Amino acid sequence: MRLTDAIKAGAIALGFLAGVTADALAEEPGLDEPFQKGFKEALAGKAVAFVPVAMNIDLTEGWFAGLKKELEPLGMKFELRDPNWNTNAGAQAVTSLISEKPAVIVAHNPDVQTYAKLFQRAEKEGIFIIQVNMGSAYRSAGLVGANWISVGEQETEAVVKACQGKSNKIAIVQGALSAAASAYQLRGVYNVLAKHPEIKVVSSQAADWDAAKAKAITQTVLKQNPDLCGVIGFWDGMDIGTAAAVKEAGLTGKVFVATSGGGEQKAACDLVKSGDFDLDLSYDVPTQAKQIAALIKYLLSSGTKPGDTKGLAYSTLVHVTKDNADKACWKLSDLKQ
């Protein structure tokens, strides 16, 4: 290339650049990001419906508050259908939502079967289904939640470790037998116990997510086996009763109490700090809420159709122990602000 050509090319390039900037200056400063407008349009005015098992529990209140915070600023409509522990009412809510056609239904299943067929229909009708924490037999666009098998496994590993050199007698306090979350955890527990034949399960009973029942069962078990070295509980809201029985027997610190929950301050950290629980596996509700929101944004802006993608986002479990009980939890009152 000759010098003059280079100069010519340079001049043309300069002139072109000047022209472009002049054009840009004439309109607006800065660069237009090419995707955000489409994103906004894809989301604004769309409806998201939330069908929990019931409101008024730390988990569902947390998801609701977290989602509301993320979705409403985008101009989305966020509505709640609260079946209040009534499975039939929940199925009705999902059915009526199918005809109302929101863009997304976020659902918290009472069991694995009830909503499964309805979800299939909903996705055929063009509604994305995102399931939270308790999944159904139908694999929908997304699931954000704890991996219950891991919850059971990790709790059991902790209890087995605490039992080393002790009696090796443990008790299991299950939730409700019909709940998948309880049955899956139980499988996780036995996955680990299969590797530890020295551990003896002296009691494995369902307390129906009820603290009073959990206390009654644990009390009786402790009277029969005062040398018990650990209890595996399936939900911290229920295991307050388990811990109360251990405390009343004067065995706090001697009987290792492991449980799991949403990681709310009063339900988890406060009780770990006071020594009632030795381990509370938290699936960290605010993070779950953010992940659900991210999934909604992703699905609606991607242009995919319901039924095209089916993914899972299992939550990372936070081990709440005395070491991190000061900062591992969240407060419902903060999230609601």
Added chain:
Amino acid sequence: MKRMKLTQQEIVLAVFTALFLAFALFLPGFFTAANMLSLLQNVAVLGILGLAMAIVVLGRGIDISLIAALAVPPGLLLQMVQDGHSLFASVATALLLSLAFGIVNGWLIAYAEVPSLFATLATGLFLAGVGQASLFSIDVVQWSKGMEGFQNLGQGSILGVPTPIIMFAISCAAVAFFLRRTRWGAYIYAIGDNPNAARVTGIPTRPIVVLQYVLASLIGCFAGFVMAASINSMPTRIFNSTLIYDVILVVVLGGIGLSGGRGGVVNVIIGTFLIGTLLNGMTIMDVPYAGQNLIKGVVLLLAVITDSFLNPRNEETAQQGDI
């Protein structure tokens, strides 16, 4: 002609004794002092509720709202303390709420003459709804700082006896005294036996009916205090559980007829012991949940069937208002 006649109370007592002996003989670890205490402790709250129900059933009524009375006022107490109110003010508010609730129940039944089944079904739902909608931030109302001292109602022990048992014993003594030694108690029996005759005799039937429901509500609230203190929280969702059936079971199984006027505190105690023995024995044996319900059902059916064989109902014995 004299025929051997066993009352329901005696039948249940026999079933209880048989069960108890069988467990004591064949179940290691059952008949020990420690286990006996935990057996009683586990049914103490149920027993206290049974007393409340007994007062109402003796007067030919029924109180389905008892679980709401158990859950909501004590839940309010815990919530108020959590929100920074003093323990004293919170206890007073809870008791006032119970009192008001009992008066509403009693008024509806005695003066508005709504059948007790429907009146208390509705008021129970209402109270539980108010609690959920506006009183509690979450279902399980947690213990908080400022509750110190209150846990003594349901935790720990006095002279080796766990406190809930003592609370049950005190309640039994108080209710027995009320029913057998006071005029009002006698009036309740009279109303239960024959309300019209009671009114004709000059007994102030309506105020007495109100009194029954007020007492039931207050005893229910007390049971809730003991329960909350015992598990360091108040799971207000208990309203949705089947606890109310267990309470009715304790009362009816113990031998207090739903037609009113028959039975007393002893019946509640027997009914409570039977349920307690069953539950405790099955927990020790680690019977799976489904099996537990099956066994519970079979024992109850046996008791009820034996009763209807030995004391058949006919036009003479049936009363109006039988359920």
